Amino acid sequence: MDATPEILGELSLFEGLSPERLVVLAERCRISSVNKGEHVFRAGDPGNGLYAVVSGLVRIYRGSPGGKEQVLHFIEPGEPFGEVAVFQGDAFPADAQAMVPSQVLFMSRRDFLDLARQDPEITLQMLARLSLRLRRFVHQVAELSLKEVPARLAAYLLKELEEQGSNPLTLPMSKGQLASFLGTIQETLSRSLKRLEGQGLIVVKGREIGVLDLSALQSVAEQGR
Amino acid sequence: MDATPEILGELSLFEGLSPERLVVLAERCRISSVNKGEHVFRAGDPGNGLYAVVSGLVRIYRGSPGGKEQVLHFIEPGEPFGEVAVFQGDAFPADAQAMVPSQVLFMSRRDFLDLARQDPEITLQMLARLSLRLRRFVHQVAELSLKEVPARLAAYLLKELEEQGSNPLTLPMSKGQLASFLGTIQETLSRSLKRLEGQGLIVVKGREIGVLDLSALQSVAEQGR
DNA sequence: AAAAAGCTATGACCTAGGTCAAGTTTGCGG
DNA sequence: CCGCAAACTTGACCTAGGTCATAGCTTTTT
Incomplete structure (x- = not known):
């Protein structure tokens, strides 16, 4: 399916582009539907x-021979993914899979580089975007090796609370997927949630999590090691 | 101290720039000496x-309250560092420390952005550079959470063997630092080296490590979980 | 060369968290 | 509204690897 200028305008990637430019770009982008569980690309x-x-x-995410998986990021509507292969190395370093029925837009490397040439602002925006991602990875690597599961979980909940702005926050994915993002497994996540709940810091009801004691949760999150 | 065009020409960052451009840039860059253990910047x-x-x-590297540290990368001569803060967020996400007496070059954000504007090729090179770093982080995150210490060690040795090209390879840093890069501690690294040695895969003499059984080492490195 | 300071090895011990195995609950397709 | 498949919880168990302590070794300083 073809993309429309309206759809493109919603993407953070194309923020600030003129309507005329969007019309031209729309012709070059393709939108496709992917079913739940289907892969957009593989490592x-x-x-x-x-x-x-x-x-x-x-x-x-990346999988291991033994079947365990580590989620690197969840991509929400408006966000680009797979950019790394455009600028370096040409093979995707990880797998991309739809978690629910989704629509994804594709733009060829050629078309993107053309756009970048005509609109250098895009290149700077891309640099900022990759830098942000780098910053997140720095964080992720440090958390994985320096903190224990409850601390990583607490940090995640605080981030999510901040982003969602509403107090009983809602997990945007299954607990198994969250575990895989936090570098652990379902069982351990389940026990960690229980523990925080037992300490009176949170209350869990399905995917809804209410934060009861913000400052205590913050101190759990900071526990390093 | 001022930078010279010759020095700038050696940096991968300025690869492909004309000699005239290098002369101009040299005036804008400062070189300073840092002692062993001294920090270039802090998180x-x-x-x-x-x-x-x-x-x-x-x-x-990043430190934790408890005193443990996780090394994110080692920067060798010719390589830039601290770029992320130029494009995003403005605060450094980690600490930078000289491991031996070193000389480091500094270029202001303004000067770099000026250069990028005049020489768009630099921007694309920077995109490629950040993409490579991203790719490495993807790898590092996956290794930390999916593989055990001996596998990470084996993978490191294979990479180092490849890069150095000589068989008894030489560790470029202390074993304690290597441990911190691999997301573990001295003691565990020591035992892992011992184990690989006991299995006849490598032979260790101080910082020199000879690889005896390449394919066995490869299969250890691939063990996922 | 002696002394101080960092590196490395190794042993005894302990714990976070992964594995395996039942259940139980939730939510979706028919 | 039913039934089946995921998703989730909980318990018993086990192990990779972190902690603590000690001692040998190597390198730099004086």
């Missing part, structure tokens, strides 16, 4: 362009 | 520009 696939989530939710 | 410091190692060795 090692040649990357001929970049993607963005139009609707739905996509997870980027 | 949270405002980032007003980027750095590159001219000589010596710099490590980028």
Whole structure:
């Protein structure tokens, strides 16, 4: 399916582009639907362009021979993914899979580089975007090796609370997926939630989590090691 | 101390720039000496520009309240560091410390952005550079959470063997520092080395490590979980 | 070369958290 | 509204690897 200028305008990637430019770009982008569980690309696939989530939710992850998986990020509507392969190395470093029925936009490397040439602002925006991602990875690596599961969980809940702004926050994914993002497994996550609940810091009801004691949760999150 | 065009020409960051351009840039860059153990910047410091190692060795790491540290990368001569703060967020996300007496070059954000504007090629090179770093982090996150220490160690040795090209390879840092890079501690690294040695895969003599059984080492490195 | 300071090895011990195995609950397709 | 498949919880168990303590070794300083 073809993209429309309206859809493109919603993507953070194209923020600030003129309506005329969007019309031209719309012709060059393709939108496709992917079913729940379907892969947009696999690690090692040649990357001929970049993607963005139009609707739905996509997870980027790496698997291991033993079957365990580590989620690197969840991509929400408006956000691009798979950019790394456009600028370096050409093979995707991880798998991308739709977690719910989703629509994804594709733009070829050629078209993106053309756009970048005509609109250098885009390049700077991309640098800022990759820098942000780098910053997040720095955080993720440090958390994985320096903190224990309850601390990582607490930090996640605080971040989510901040972003959602509403107090009983809602997990945007299954607990198993969250565990995989936090570098652990379902069982351990379940026990950690229980523990925080037992300490009176949170209250859990399905995917809804209410934060009862903000400052105590913060001190759990800071526990390093 | 002022930078010279010759020094700048050696930096991967300025690869491909004309000699005239290098002369102009040399006036804008400052080179300073840092002692072993001295910090170039600390996490949270405002980032007003980027750095590159001219000589010596710099490590980028994050500490935890409990005193443990996770090394994110070792920066060798010619390589830039601290770029992330130039494009995003303005505070450095980690600490940078000289591991041996070193010389580092500094270029202000302003000067770098001026250069980027005049020479768009630099921007694309920077995109490629950040993409490579992102790719490495993807790898590091996955290794930390999916593999055990001996597997991470084996993977490191294979990479180092490849890069150095000589068989008894030489560790470029202390074993304690290597442990911190691999997300573990001295003692565990020591035992892992011993184990690989006991299995006849490597032979260790101080910082020199000879690889005896390449394919066995590869299969240890691939063990996921 | 002696002394101080950092590195490395190794042993005894302990715990966070992964594995395996039942259940139980939730939510979706028919 | 039913039934089946995920998703989730809970318990018993086990192990990788972190902690603590000690001692040998190597390098730099004086």
